[in-house]
Amino acid sequence: VRKKFQPTLSHLGEFGLIDRIRKRCRGVDAKLIEGIGDDCAVYSASKNRNQVITTDALVEGVHFDFRTQSAESLGRKALAVNLSDLAAMGAEPRLAVLALGLPSGFPVERIDALYRGLSARCRQYRVALAGGDTVRSPRGFWIALTLVGETRKNRWFRRSGARPGQVIWVSGTLGDSALGLRILSTPAGKSPDLPERVRRYLTGRHLEPEPRLALSQALVRSTIRVGAMIDLSDGLLQDLGHVCRASGVGARLQLERIPVSQPAEKFSLVNNLRLQDWLLGGGEDYELLFTTPREDVKKLKRLIARAGVPVTEIGTVLPDPKVLEVLHRGRPLRQRKSGGGFDHFR
Amino acid sequence: VRKKFQPTLSHLGEFGLIDRIRKRCRGVDAKLIEGIGDDCAVYSASKNRNQVITTDALVEGVHFDFRTQSAESLGRKALAVNLSDLAAMGAEPRLAVLALGLPSGFPVERIDALYRGLSARCRQYRVALAGGDTVRSPRGFWIALTLVGETRKNRWFRRSGARPGQVIWVSGTLGDSALGLRILSTPAGKSPDLPERVRRYLTGRHLEPEPRLALSQALVRSTIRVGAMIDLSDGLLQDLGHVCRASGVGARLQLERIPVSQPAEKFSLVNNLRLQDWLLGGGEDYELLFTTPREDVKKLKRLIARAGVPVTEIGTVLPDPKVLEVLHRGRPLRQRKSGGGFDHFR
Numbered sequence: 001v002r003k004k005f006q007p008t009l010s011h012l013g014e015f016g017l018i019d020r021i022r023k024r025c026r027g028v029d030a031k032l033i034e035g036i037g038d039d040c041a042v043y044s045a046s047k048n049r050n051q052v053i054t055t056d057a058l059v060e061g062v063h064f065d066f067r068t069q070s071a072e073s074l075g076r077k078a079l080a081v082n083l084s085d086l087a088a089m090g091a092e093p094r095l096a097v098l099a100l101g102l103p104s105g106f107p108v109e110r111i112d113a114l115y116r117g118l119s120a121r122c123r124q125y126r127v128a129l130a131g132g133d134t135v136r137s138p139r140g141f142w143i144a145l146t147l148v149g150e151t152r153k154n155r156w157f158r159r160s161g162a163r164p165g166q167v168i169w170v171s172g173t174l175g176d177s178a179l180g181l182r183i184l185s186t187p188a189g190k191s192p193d194l195p196e197r198v199r200r201y202l203t204g205r206h207l208e209p210e211p212r213l214a215l216s217q218a219l220v221r222s223t224i225r226v227g228a229m230i231d232l233s234d235g236l237l238q239d240l241g242h243v244c245r246a247s248g249v250g251a252r253l254q255l256e257r258i259p260v261s262q263p264a265e266k267f268s269l270v271n272n273l274r275l276q277d278w279l280l281g282g283g284e285d286y287e288l289l290f291t292t293p294r295e296d297v298k299k300l301k302r303l304i305a306r307a308g309v310p311v312t313e314i315g316t317v318l319p320d321p322k323v324l325e326v327l328h329r330g331r332p333l334r335q336r337k338s339g340g341g342f343d344h345f346r
Numbered sequence: 347v348r349k350k351f352q353p354t355l356s357h358l359g360e361f362g363l364i365d366r367i368r369k370r371c372r373g374v375d376a377k378l379i380e381g382i383g384d385d386c387a388v389y390s391a392s393k394n395r396n397q398v399i400t401t402d403a404l405v406e407g408v409h410f411d412f413r414t415q416s417a418e419s420l421g422r423k424a425l426a427v428n429l430s431d432l433a434a435m436g437a438e439p440r441l442a443v444l445a446l447g448l449p450s451g452f453p454v455e456r457i458d459a460l461y462r463g464l465s466a467r468c469r470q471y472r473v474a475l476a477g478g479d480t481v482r483s484p485r486g487f488w489i490a491l492t493l494v495g496e497t498r499k500n501r502w503f504r505r506s507g508a509r510p511g512q513v514i515w516v517s518g519t520l521g522d523s524a525l526g527l528r529i530l531s532t533p534a535g536k537s538p539d540l541p542e543r544v545r546r547y548l549t550g551r552h553l554e555p556e557p558r559l560a561l562s563q564a565l566v567r568s569t570i571r572v573g574a575m576i577d578l579s580d581g582l583l584q585d586l587g588h589v590c591r592a593s594g595v596g597a598r599l600q601l602e603r604i605p606v607s608q609p610a611e612k613f614s615l616v617n618n619l620r621l622q623d624w625l626l627g628g629g630e631d632y633e634l635l636f637t638t639p640r641e642d643v644k645k646l647k648r649l650i651a652r653a654g655v656p657v658t659e660i661g662t663v664l665p666d667p668k669v670l671e672v673l674h675r676g677r678p679l680r681q682r683k684s685g686g687g688f689d690h691f692r
Contacts, residue, residue, distance in 0.1 A: 042435065042502065050388050052388045053494060054443070055477075055478050055492060056479050057479050057490065059483050061484060061485070097401045097492055098401070101447075130399055131399075131400075131401075133402050133403050133490070135404070135409070137408065137486070138407060138408060138486075139485035139486040142447055142481075144403065144479070144490035146443055148399060151388065156388065
């Protein structure tokens with residue numbers, strides 16, 4: 001069998017690579033005046049808007065594994081996790097820049113696939129890929145993506161706006177992504193019999209999260225008073241803890257209200273897992289958690305119906321900042337100041 | 347001897363680290379509304395200005411070595427190389443976000459030092475450090491910095507503006523940084539006797555480049571017609587090649603006009619090096635190369651005198667895009683379409 005020639009970085013060289021990337025980045029350029037190819041990208045900012053900026057990095061072997069995720073899918077995810085941060089601020093995305101650390105033998109095909117995934121998502125969310133830096137990284141691949149967006153001047157969301165008495169809401173269902181990661185991390189032989197539909201749903205939720213930009217924008221355009229908002233990346237308790245600390249409040253959750261998908265229920269049953277741990281501590285949900293005054297519940301329910309995004313009431317903001325309480329059938333499940341969830345360095 | 351306890355990331359945890367960084371990032375916040383601690387940083391953009399964005403990554407073992415560069419110095423350099431990109435556009439810096447890849451045992455002291463260097467430079471250049479992401483990177487340390495700046499709406503510089511007949515200028519002296527890197531890379535025993543002054547100057551030029559923002563801003567504020575501008579990071583011929591390609595022109599350089607520092611002259615003499623290779627191909631000068639019409643030479647010389655920045659005429663823009671020629675005492679030294687310099691992947 002003749003082996004197909006796979007060009008690597010050493011064949012292409014740095015400038016060859018940049019040219020290649022440039023070709024893939026044409027198209028969407030909302031407000032981009034000068035894109036890849038000069039020292040900086042230049043863009044025109046809107047008047048009467050705030051700019052927001054966020055950066056997120058993904059490291060091979062820590063945040064993903066090429067054995068279980070294609071480069072194209074990774075490209076989509078890299079953008080999605082940054083978009084989720086923008087959604088949490090009530091911001092609309094504008095442009096992205098990318099830094100890539102590439103091992104020498106890294107196949108060019110894989111870079112192409114990465115950009116294919118990235119640009120597809122960029123088009124979908126009208127983000128201009130404004131350039132970046134590619135560097136040699138002898139000891140492993142990584143990607144650091146920076147996203148710039150805009151908010152209205154007087155209408156955007158932060159973590160510090162939760163007030164006692166407000167209702168706590170989450171979008172979608174929780175725990176799916178962490179369960180999906182568990183499936184992906186289980187050696188092929190050792191995974192239990194699982195309906196393909198369940199496997200595909202849960203791993204999909206981990207590999208290809210959908211940022212909740214539509215919900216966030218619907219809230220921006222509404223008159224609903226949003227207290228605090230955050231996107232769930234570290235796990236429900238951990239992220240709710242961030243909101244409580246930033247707002248100087250406590251919170252009470254109702255475990256049985258936390259939204260669970262059917263596949264998550266099925267999977268935890270088959271594998272004898274305590275589902276509550278995955279709901280409260282599982283990371284990378286990329287759902288939105290936010291609070292509103294109780295008086296706005298009706299408005300919100302109308303908005304939810306119109307927007308077609310599932311949003312569920314899961315608890316209440318408390319005045320005492322020392323309390324973060326989970327009730328199960330009316331009785332406290334556990335009470336702790338800061339949540340479980342993932343702490344990436346431990 | 348009792349060993350001093352050095353906390354590492356595992357002791358601190360991710361959120362401890364973010365808190366630590368936040369404390370170090372207070373102070374300069376030009377237009378920063380919401381800094382580190384929320385999902386995105388929020389800032390207020392000026393009206394009637396363009397935004398520019400650039401990202402640059404530095405990888406341990408590729409772009410620096412902790413044996414020859416302190417973390418504090420690296421922090422300063424990381425900002426400087428990005429500022430140099432902004433200078434090349436005629437932009438003023440506004441804010442920075444940072445992604446850090448950290449091995450588990452990475453000493454916290456070193457992170458502190460990195461931020462010390464970075465924030466000192468941020469204060470100096472009035473950049474707000476707007477946050478970032480810290481991730482675990484099991485296989486080596488890296489830093490990716492993204493810088494956002496602003497230009498006037500109708501006055502900024504690009505690579506594509508060089509026109510036949512224009513004069514080519516460079517700031518400062520060339521080759522110092524590449525020679526400094528050579529000194530740093532030579533094993534201690536094998537380095538020739540060298541006056542400490544020479545060693546310190548050349549290595550300093552490599553480890554701590556000064557971005558030419560003042561010169562760039564002086565040009566922005568002047569009425570001098572700047573054709574093209576680029577910062578020299580890949581080496582004179584390589585970067586001039588970028589300008590020529592982007593502008594569809596050629597260029598002729600006069601070798602004996604290229605500005606050389608006394609230490610570079612001394613060092614290349616002692617080590618029997620062909621200085622021209624270092625002037626034409628040495629990377630990381632972080633000086634500015636730009637072109638102006640010949641009629642503006644007088645104006646430029648007055649500006650140079652006022653600004654106190656050395657700027658030297660080194661050649662002329664030619665109409666033929668196939669020519670990139672270096673003359674030595676009136677005779678062509680070499681002629682090639684694309685320059686030598688560093689190609690980071692070869």
